[in-house]
Amino acid sequence: MTENTAIEEIPKEHRGLNFALDFGPLLIFFLVYKFGAPEGNPITAALYGTAAFMVAIVIAMIVSKWKLGKISPMMWMSAVLILGFGALTLYFNDPRFIQHKPTIIYAAFALILFGGLLRGKAMLKYLLEAAFEGLSDEGWLKLSRNWALFFTAMAIANELMVALLSFDTWLTIKVWGVTAASFIFAMANIPMLMKHGFAIEDDTEKTAP
Numbered sequence: 001m002t003e004n005t006a007i008e009e010i011p012k013e014h015r016g017l018n019f020a021l022d023f024g025p026l027l028i029f030f031l032v033y034k035f036g037a038p039e040g041n042p043i044t045a046a047l048y049g050t051a052a053f054m055v056a057i058v059i060a061m062i063v064s065k066w067k068l069g070k071i072s073p074m075m076w077m078s079a080v081l082i083l084g085f086g087a088l089t090l091y092f093n094d095p096r097f098i099q100h101k102p103t104i105i106y107a108a109f110a111l112i113l114f115g116g117l118l119r120g121k122a123m124l125k126y127l128l129e130a131a132f133e134g135l136s137d138e139g140w141l142k143l144s145r146n147w148a149l150f151f152t153a154m155a156i157a158n159e160l161m162v163a164l165l166s167f168d169t170w171l172t173i174k175v176w177g178v179t180a181a182s183f184i185f186a187m188a189n190i191p192m193l194m195k196h197g198f199a200i201e202d203d204t205e206k207t208a209p
Contacts, residue, residue, distance in 0.1 A: 021064050021075075023179065025056035025082070030175045033168075046095035046167055053098070054086040073127055074109075081105055099162045099170060102178075106155035113148035117141065139196025143189060150185055154178070 033049030057079045064071050085101040088094075109127070116123030122140030124147055135143075161170050190198075 017063075017067055021060045025053055025060050026175055026179075028056040029053035030171055033171060042167060043093060043095065046098070047090055047093065049171075050086045050089045050095065050098050054083055057082045077108065078105060095167055096162065099167070100159075102174065103155045103158045103162075106151040106158065110148050110151040110155065113144045113151070117145055117148065134197040135193060136196045139193055139198060142192060142196065146185075146189055146192075150182075 029049045032052040033045050061071050081101050085097045088097040112123050122144040124144040125140050
């Protein structure tokens with residue numbers, strides 16, 4: 001997963017683009033780190049990857065505004081932190097700054113969602129500008145609770161990985177493992193959503209004469 005977790009309802013024709021905008025910058029970071037930097041110097045490789053990450057997120061925002069007509073609040077927040085922590089990484093020649101960026105994002109999202117729950121509001125709906133057809137208010141509250149817990153767990157897991165793993169291993173897990181975990185978690189929520197009124201689109205019904 002990137003931090004812009006793809007759990008909002010997106011028009012079918014835009015789902016591939018949305019995933020590319022979400023996952024693309026992180027993948028570019030990984031590829032530049034692995035293959036685009038001088039060999040034998042992991043710090044330099046991390047700096048190259050960070051610079052590419054910063055450029056990629058700006059391009060993703062431009063494409064999002066151009067093709068989708070908007071930049072989601074989650075992308076804005078991610079971009080601000082990527083650019084901020086990326087600048088610190090490059091200035092101090094220390095990749096630990098960019099490693100702690102996901103923790104800040106996960107913790108911020110968790111606090112926003114938990115804060116909304118304390119006030120009886122499903123902040124996930126507003127944060128993602130999402131609209132799951134037919135989903136009840138109770139369903140939204142449960143979805144917000146589930147993702148708040150997930151983001152809390154991810155923040156803790158990221159700090160443990162930074163402390164215990166090499167940068168190379170951390171980045172590999174961040175790109176592939178975290179993305180897979182986020183997708184699986186999103187899918188695991190579907191039965192709960194359906195119990196609370198969410199109906200998955202039936203394309204055959206829509207196209208039937």
